[in-house]
Amino acid sequence: MTQSRYSEWWRRSTVYQVYPKSFKDTTGNGTGDIRGLTEKLDYLQELGIDIVWLQPVYVSPQYDNGYDVADYKEINPDFGTMEDFDELIQELHRRGMKLMTDIVVNHTSTEHEWFKQSVSSKDNPYRDYYIWKDPAPGGGLPSNWQSKFGGPAWQFDEASGQYYLTLFDKTQADLNWENAEVRRAVNDMMLFWARKGVDGFRMDVINLISKDQQFPNDDGSVPPGDGRKFYTDGPRVHEYIKDMYKEVFGPFEMVTVGEMSSTTLAHCIRYSNPEEREFSMTFNFHHLKVDYPGGRKWELMPYDFEALKRLFSEWQTGMQQGGGWNALFFNNHDQPRALSRFTDDDVYREESAKLLATTLHGLQGTPYVYQGEEIGMPNPKWKGIEEFRDIESLNMYRILQEQGKSPEAALSILQERSRDNSRTPMQWDDSPNAGFTSGTPWLKVDERYPDINVKKELERPDSILHHYRKLIALRKEHAVFTRGVFRRMDEGHPEVFAYTRTGEGEALVVVSNFSSKEISFRFEDKYWTDLSHAGTDKPIIGNTADAPALTQELKLSPYASYMWLTTSNT
Incomplete structure (x- = not known):
């Protein structure tokens, strides 16, 4: 490893992840917005943040909270206007901070114009933008692949008599990356945002874009047997990413992070080694599956502490030896709060929150702070299924009961596993709705907000918030954190x-x-x-x-x- 390997500024940086729907509402409609983020930039600057990762704010029907994109080049009116977005970039840059936006290109919403054209006729040029297959011989699904949100990964179109692939929600149709026109359209879209001044991209489930073109049945020999072995880190994925780097990332000197689903260490070294010219860094999730019995998310077990340490250690050592770079995180919008999951969110809440931060920020890689983590937000107290909003959770509540679990047992699993655990509104102060909105919040506010909020944390010099501030500063002061x-x-x-x-x-x-x-x-x-x-x-x-x-x-x-x-x- 040469010293020049560590020269990239983002290796000494800290990223703050903003889930805009739950960050700050300035209109009173109960949904966070872009201006709410702009309003809080001084707070993030004082925390020491270098890069703000903004999750999708594109036009979307919001079945999967914006990860179902219907127009890649327009702002969803729920979040504001393009002028609001331009102002956000300007204000970030004025403070010496960078903007990383989410890019979702494994799939689009079925309300995207591309899909509307694709479904209209087999002869339409956009038909090949998506993955269409005839029924299996004798009828039925083209293969036994399963959606990550539950149920089959194929949806039937009555008009054409064919199925289209949906690895996530049934309204999220997978793009056909074998089609060069799709790749050109994606690069054009990313260039649109790069020219606006966006400094980087977080690429959603990007290692799933290349599929085995035989689309074979999964024989179950590799758990969980849902088809993922035929599309995870697929045959042409590195080729596709290198093309993105050549056309967009490299020319604009962007910071990029790939979200890697069910990936391997060897692939992540390739994805993030600078010599490969792909991404700056990668997310992997192996350390967040240590409480999944047999790899099954929707079952409960105490987490395996030794496995957690072993996985961190293997990825630290392996990525370092291979020249890769880690994105470090315990929390994000798809995971329950680590505070509740791995430590004590009650009696030792403050000690636990600081422990998780200290343990993570000492590792090699770029740390990510998910909104609310820096004030010790725990999982909320859920009272009933009517309080949940996440489509994955609502699907699983039904599926778990179909599998024989009682409503009470299904609810107890959701209380631990639901993505809504991390999506409750940011707790700014002790005023109604934690200062998030003057209206009715789209998702409940945790009832403990009068004791857990930013205002209270700022007033205490030994708070969790100030602990994060010091950790972020130490990374900039000492080269050993990087090297x-x-x-x-x-x-x-x-x-x-x-x-x-x-x-x-x-x-x-x-x-x-x-x-x-x-x-x-x-x-x-x-x-x-x-x-x-x-x-x-x-x-x-x-x-x-x-x-x-x-x-x-x-x-x-x-x-x-x-x-x-x-x-x-x-």
């Missing part, structure tokens, strides 16, 4: 995740107690001898008032987490 080599140090300890990042004579040491117990943790001699110090180093950041010096044996209170900067022999 340090990762080494796991906890030897499978049942409660502790410990690691170092070393390089150029420096060592960053991170130790976190992921339990509600007071415990002892001792560095093995083989690790301790790599650290040359007198045992007097105080943490550069920690989550308790009595932060200990770095010694070979540590006493750790419940959910204690510390980060030391010392010298290294390696």
Whole structure:
């Protein structure tokens, strides 16, 4: 690895993810909007954010909250106008911040003009923009592929007698990337936004765009047997992404992140190694499946802590050795709140929120902060199915009961797993609706907002918010955050995740107690001898008032987490 590899500015940056529907409403209609984000840019600047990732604000019927795009080049009136968007870019750039927008090109809404043309006639030039197949011999579905939202991945069109592919909702038709016209249209669309001043793109489920053109049945030999092995990291995916880089990403020097569904380490190294000329970095989700029994999302089990540590470690080591780059995250709009999922969102809520932040921000990669994470927002308290809005959750509530679960059991699963857990409105203050809207919010506000909100966090110097601010600043101050080599140090300890990042004579040491117990943790001699110090180093950041010096044996209170900067022999 050469020093020049670390010269890209975004390697030292922190990204803040905005789910616009739930961020800030300025009109009183109950839905967040672009002007609401612009209004809060000073807050994000003070937090230390470099890049704002704005999720889809395009014209959309909103069956999947904007990931069902009906017009890629127009702003959904629910979120504002193109003038509002232009103002947002201007205000971000005035503050020295960048804008990353979401691009959804595995599929479009069935209300997109391309699909309307495609479905109108087999002879229409747009027919080949999507994936159409005849029924199987003898009738029925072309293959046994399943939608990620539940049910078959094929939808029947009565007029033409053919099926079209929908890997997600039935209103989200998959684009046919084998068609060069589709690829040209996508590049043209991205150039439209790049010329407007957008600084980067987050590419939604981008590793699914290349499908096995035989569309074979899945024999179930590779779990979960839903067809994904025939379209995940597909045969031409790297070719397609390299073309995007050549036409758009490279010429505009954009920062890009690919969302990789069910991917592999080897592919992510290729996707994010600068020499490959594809993406700046990648998201993978393996560490967020450690509470999926047998890979099944809609069943419950305690999370596997050792698996969580092992996966982080494997991806840290593998990406570093292969020249790739990680997008670091515990939270996003598709996941329950990590605070409720992996730690204690009640008695030790503050310690837990700081622990998750410290553990993540010490790793190599670009950290992502999802709105509300920085103030310790937990999963809300759901009272009934009528409070949910997410299409995936509503589908699964029905499917789980069809599979034999009681309504109460199905609801308990949704309370833990639903994407709505992370989509409740941002909690700005203790006024009605947490200061999110003067109207009726589109999704319920968590009832604990009077105690958990930005205003309250800003007033306390030892708050979760200020902890995030300090972590973000440390990444900019110390090169070891970017360049340090990762080494796991906890030897499978049942409660502790410990690691170092070393390089150029420096060592960053991170130790976190992921339990509600007071415990002892001792560095093995083989690790301790790599650290040359007198045992007097105080943490550069920690989550308790009595932060200990770095010694070979540590006493750790419940959910204690510390980060030391010392010298290294390696």
